[in-house]
Amino acid sequence: MGYQVRDYVVDDEPSWLRCRVLSFLGAALHEKVLVAKPEVSGAELVAVDGDVVVGILDLAVDGELATIEAVAVHPDHQHRGIGGALLSRARARALALGATTLDAWTRDDAPTLRWYRGMGFGESDHHPHVFADHHTSADEPARAVVARPGLRAVKAVLHADLGEEARSRREFARVRVCRRFAIALRGELAGRGDDVDHRAVAQDRHRQR
Numbered sequence: 527m528g529y530q531v532r533d534y535v536v537d538d539e540p541s542w543l544r545c546r547v548l549s550f551l552g553a554a555l556h557e558k559v560l561v562a563k564p565e566v567s568g569a570e571l572v573a574v575d576g577d578v579v580v581g582i583l584d585l586a587v588d589g590e591l592a593t594i595e596a597v598a599v600h601p602d603h604q605h606r607g608i609g610g611a612l613l614s615r616a617r618a619r620a621l622a623l624g625a626t627t628l629d630a631w632t633r634d635d636a637p638t639l640r641w642y643r644g645m646g647f648g649e650s651d652h653h654p655h656v657f658a659d660h661h662t663s664a665d666e667p668a669r670a671v672v673a674r675p676g677l678r679a680v681k682a683v684l685h686a687d688l689g690e691e692a693r694s695r696r697e698f699a700r701v702r703v704c705r706r707f708a709i710a711l712r713g714e715l716a717g718r719g720d721d722v723d724h725r726a727v728a729q730d731r732h733r734q735r
């Protein structure tokens with residue numbers, strides 16, 4: 527199969543959405559289904575086989591920090607270098623837009639963690655996510671959040687402090703670790719992650735999502 531990496535165009539949207547949802551089906555982020563493509567500030571890249579989107583990469587650039595908002599390859603097309611090709615194009619685009627660090631947040635899927643490490647990223651931060659769901663256990667949501675009078679929590683996703691991880695794992699069935707991977711785009715730091723200031727900025731931004 528041949529594929530081409532190019533910029534996303536509006537007509538790609540149905541194929542982009544299909545590619546994204548199928549790519550994430552087997553991943554820890556599977557429940558985050560989108561029905562419209564979000565706009566991002568940096569670059570919107572796709573890998574296409576003819577008119578069919580088989581890989582996506584959205585990049586947000588804010589000053590010197592470029593963040594991969596989404597990277598996904600259709601399951602029928604993984605392990606053929608498409609993710610690597612998208613990443614390589616994204617790195618060049620991020621550099622051209624003035625970024626010095628490229629980062630991404632991902633949950634604990636072993637193949638994805640291996641992929642980021644294999645692509646030269648270093649892990650620079652992590653924190654647990656707690657999923658409290660009444661389908662898992664009727665009282666999980668109430669153990670996680672206090673709803674205001676008149677409302678009853680049925681599902682909640684919470685960022686937990688690192689010190690809360692062991693306790694959260696005892697109390698909730700689903701706790702996934704959210705990890706930040708980063709790579710420096712130029713200079714001596716290339717391949718070694720990034721500096722502390724970027725990490726703090728990225729953490730703040732991530733918590734606001």
Ligand SMILES: CC(C)(COP(=O)(O)OP(=O)(O)OC[C@H]1O[C@@H](n2cnc3c(N)ncnc32)[C@H](O)[C@@H]1OP(=O)(O)O)[C@@H](O)C(=O)NCCC(=O)NCCS
Pocket residue numbers: 549550553596597598599600603604605606607608609610611630631632633635637638640641644
């Ligand atoms: C992570 C992901 C984007 C990687 O995409 P991909 O196209 O499979 O990536 P690549 O093909 O470039 O690399 C994957 C593996 O194939 C290998 N590979 C690369 N080119 C290859 C080729 N031509 N033939 C065989 N193997 C190849 C790579 O060495 C790599 O090996 P590793 O996983 O053991 O390190 C993809 O697996 C995916 O969409 N996962 C689900 C969604 C997800 O979790 N996204 C990240 C969330 S932040």
